Amino acid sequence: MASISLSNIHKFYPNGYAAVRDVSLDIKDGEFMILLGPSGCGKSTTLRMIAGLETISKGDLHIGGARMNDIDPADRDVAIVFQNYALYPHMTVIDNLSFGLRLRGVGRSIIDQRVANIADMLGIGELLSRKPAQLSGGQRQRVALGRALVREPKAFLLDEPLSNLDAKLRSAMRTELIKLHRTLGTTIVHVTHDQVEAMTMGERICIMKDGVIVQVGAPMEVYRNPVNTFVAGFLASPPMNLLRGRLSAQSLSLDGTVLALPPALGQAFADHAERDVIAGMRPEDFHLKADAAASTVPVEVHAVTTEVLGPEVILVATVSGEQGAEIHIRCPRDFRAKPGEIVIFHYDVSQLQLFDPETTYALKRPVQI
Template sequence: MSSIELDHVSKLYANGAYGVRDVDLTIEEGEFVIFLGPSGCGKSTTLRMIAGLESISSGDLRIGGRGVNNVAPRDRNIAVVFQSYALYPHMSVRDNMGFGLKMRGVARPVIETKINEAAGLLGLTPYLDRKPAALSGGQRQRVALGRAIVRDPVAFLLDEPLSNLDAQLRAEMRLELVKLHRRLGRTIVHVTHDQVEAMTMGDRICIMREGRMVQVGRPLDVYADPVDTFVARFLATPPMNLIPARLESRGDGLMLIGAGFELAVPERHRAAYQPHSGREVIFGLRPEDLHEAPQPGLQRLDLTVVAMESLGVENILVGQFGLEPALEMSARLSRHFTAQIGATVPLYLDLTPMHLFDPETTRALPRPSLRLVKP
C-alpha cells in the first residue's frame, strides 16, 4: 500500500503565520496528483511535510495506512526529486544514481542491476560514465529521476522538477514523466505553478492558495467547474474573462446586463440562476468561448481591438467594450483571424459554458455541470 493521507494537516511557524492550513486529502495508491498554485501558496511545504523534511504542527500524516508524523525521512521509503537536481558534480551518472544505495550498504551487484534497469528506462545507458557537466538539462533531470527510481520507493515527490528546463525540453519531459508513471505504477505527487503541467499530467489537481487547498478534482472537471474566481483565472492562459454584471428577469427569460452588453442566459442555466435575479454578479467566460463567426445560439458582442498576439496555431485578441472605464475581454481565435489595433470587430459568445460568481465571496453560483459524462 502506498496511499498518502493528510488528515487536517497544518504547518504553523514560530511567528504565528500558517504555511499550510488544515489540508485534508487522500492520495490513492498509484495516483498522479498535482499540487498547483502561485509562489508561496504552501504547495512545496505540503510536499516537504509528506517527505519528512518539514515538521507537522497539527494533524496526522499516514503513508500506506501507517502514521509517520514522527518517522524520519529515510524510513518513509519515499523519493524526492528537487528543482535543482542536486547531483554530485565530481561523480559519474552511474555513481550519482547508485550513491544512495551505496550509503545504505546495498551489495554492488544489486546496485549495478538497479542502475542499468533505471538507465534503460530513462534512456541514460549511453551516458552512465559521463559527469553531470557533460549533460543537458533534460539529461540531468533524468539522472535525478534515476537516482530516485533505483531506491524502489513507494512514492515519488517531485518539487517543480521541470522549471529549470527550456520550453521544448519541458514539453518533452512532461510526456516522459507521464510514460514513467504508467510503467512504474507508483504514487507521484508533483508540485508546480505551471497550468499546462497540471492539465496534461495529473489524475487529479489540488489547487492551493494561501496555505489552503481550495479545489481538488480531475483536471477537466476543475477546468469546467471552478469553485471561485481564483481557480477560474489561475487554471488557464489567457485566464477566464470576469466581467461585472447584473441578473434581471425579463418575461420568462433571464438577462445578464452590464456596461455595454445585454446577454440572454441560456435556458440550460436559467432555473439555477433565476433565484439570483436582481443581484450583482461576476460573469465568467473563457476566451475560447468567443468566436469570430456567427453560429446558431451565439450572441454578438462588439469589441474594440487593443492587442493581438499571434501564436502561430492561434491568435489571442484583447478587446474593449462599454463606456468609461472600458472593460476588457480576451478571445482565443483561429490563426486566420486578423484585425487592426483600434478596429471594432463583432465576436460571438457561446454562453453555454458561462459561469456566475458572487462578487462578495467570489464563490461560483451553482449551475448544471458541463462534465456530466464521467470517463
C-alpha cells in the same frame, strides 16, 4: 506503492506564520496528484512535510496506512526530486544513481541491474561516466529522476522538477513523466505553478492558496467547474475572463453589453436576479460565426492587440467601448485585427459561469443546458 493521507495538517513557524492550514487530502495508491498554486501558497511546504523535511505542527500524515509524523525521512520509503536537481557534483552519473542504494547496503549485482534498467528507460546510458557539470539541464533532470527511480520507493515526490528547463525540454519531460507513471504505476505527488503541467499530467489537481486547499478534482472537472474566481482566473492560459455585470431574470448586462440567457440558465440563476455578479467567460467560447446549434449571442469588442502563437491567435480586446474591461479571445490562426478595430464575436452563452462578487464562489449552474 502506497496511498498518502493528510488529515488536518498544519505548519506553523516560530514567528507565528501559518504556511499550511488544515490541509486534508487523500492521494490514492498509484495516483498522479498535482499540487498547483502560486508562489507562497504552501504546496512545496506540504510536499516537504510528506517527505519528512519539514515537521508537522498539527495533524496526521499516513503513508501506506502507517502514521509517519515522527518517522525519519530516510525510513519513509519515498523519493524526492528537487527543482535544482541536487546532484553530487564530484560524482559521475553512475555514482549519483547508485549512491543511495550503496548507503542502504544493497548488493552490487542488484545495484548494477537497477542502474542499467533505469539508464535504459531514461536514455542516459551513454552519460554514466560523465559528471553533472558535463550535462545539459535536461540530462541533469533525467539523472535526478533516475536517482529517485532506482530506489523503487513507495512514492515519488516532485518539487517543480521541470521549471529550470526550456520550453521544448519541458514539454518533452512532461511526456516522459506521464509515460514513466504509466509504466511504473507508482504514486506521484508533483508540485508546480505551471497550469499546463497540471492539466496535462495530473489525474487529479489540488489547487492551493494561502496555505489552504481551494479545490480538488480531475483536470477537466476543475477547468469546467471552478469553485471560485481564484480557480477560474488561475487555471489555464489564458485564464477565464472575469467581468463585473448585473443579472436580470432573462439577461446579463456587462457594462452596456447585454447577453440574453437561455431559459435553463435564467431559471438556475433566478435567485440572484437583479444582483451584481462576476461573469466568467472562457476565451475559447467566442466564435466568429453564429452557431444555430449552440446558444450564441453577438458581442461587440474593440481590438487592443493580437498575440500570434502559430496554431492560434489570442485577441486582447475590450467590451463596451475602448475603456471597457479587457478580455482574451482564442481565434483561428489566420485571424487579424488592428488596434481599435471593432469585431463582432458570437459568445456561447450556455458556457457562462457566474460568481458571487462578495464570496467569490460560483453560483450553481444546471448540469446540462
